[in-house]
Amino acid sequence: MTDGPEPWEPGSGPVAADKRHAPATARNRDVILAVLREELPPSGLVLEIASGSGEHVIHFAAALPALDWQPSDPDPAALASIRAWRAQAGLPNIRPPIRLDTTADWPIARVDAILCINMVHISEWAATVGLFRGCARALPAGAPLILYGPYLEADVETAPSNLAFDRALKERNPEWGLRHLPDIDRIAAEFGFGRTRRVEMPANNLTLIYRKQGRKSGKREGATPWSHSGAN
Template identity: 70%
Template sequence: MTDRPAPWEPGSGPAAAGKRHAPATERNRDAILAVLRDELPSSGLVLEVASGSGQHVVHFAAALPALDWQPSDPDPAALVSIESWRQEVGLPNVRPPLRLDASADWPVERADAILCVNMVHISPWEATLGLMKGAGAVLPPGGLLYLYGPYLRENVETAPSNLAFDASLKARDPQWGLRRVEDVIAAAEGEGLVLRRLLEMPANNLSLIFRRRD
């Protein structure tokens, strides 16, 4: 079964105020990290769009200390959670979180790589279009845009659990739902981003690896 947007659980520890815990993050973070080790640059700024609880960014930053990490999210409560995780781990390579709405103007002028985990299906399509526009604007030639989550694909049978998940998302918000990989690729190409790799991931998820066209 695919990762679900499970209800937030309250965090614990000395910086627990406002801290959220997403169980799905602990299930997928190491599989994602294994891909990132092969794809991220050796140094530079990594922008995470839609950081959610903040668990991913602190995990990746601890494993890849030569990179500078910039978390972001449009939700003020998420920003509080991200900052709580950042304060708890005390890593020097995690910047304070930025309020960033993928579909609006970005408060970032440049990033060497961009990550976006489990946002595309739990947001309006305009957020994905904004993600591609923003990535096309701030990434250098060859810069990485990494997406992770469940998708639909032409001529590839969709797991029943993903179909059920898609239906449940649309029931919660008609603007949500699993996107076709082909539509995501087309939106990316319109902003100068080219799909370089598509990787099967655990729990019927995919990693989509885009590079900014030279």
């Protein structure tokens, strides 16, 4: 036995200590960070939806100190883990975590960017609909919603590992599972978002950038609030 955090994932039940460890975090945090550097505004408040163990937000806040970070999760166990990691890190730009269920009223009114990692496939479809609905209310025009995770694409062969993962998720909960990217694009459009970038990531994952459509006050027609790379 060691004093390190115990491996855990959403829905896996209680563990002995507050501080949890999601093994995938160490593998994907730097490649996600590289995209965040290109897509996030230079300053402002970033809301992370479904922060899970809290390890991602600690890593990103340390690397991007000009941004303020608001972690959130609907799971009390996750909130306890985030608080434990936050206390250990002692970073001034991480706010205390808030309980946020995307299907309910959000306890935060306005943010400058939203990040959501590995939630869409480990939740019911209503959570994704609620995510875009809430983002439409909380984000200004041109602001990014950044999604990370595995998706199904009609013109891209699905990796056998992703198919097996999809089956395993559905065995745990029939309403979970990998989502078809056109369905994500469709619900995004219904709430006024357009996909501006698709980035292939390791282990058959994608990072998807959606930006809220419409003009931002004080910006000329066609200008974007923040510079970002073109679509892949």
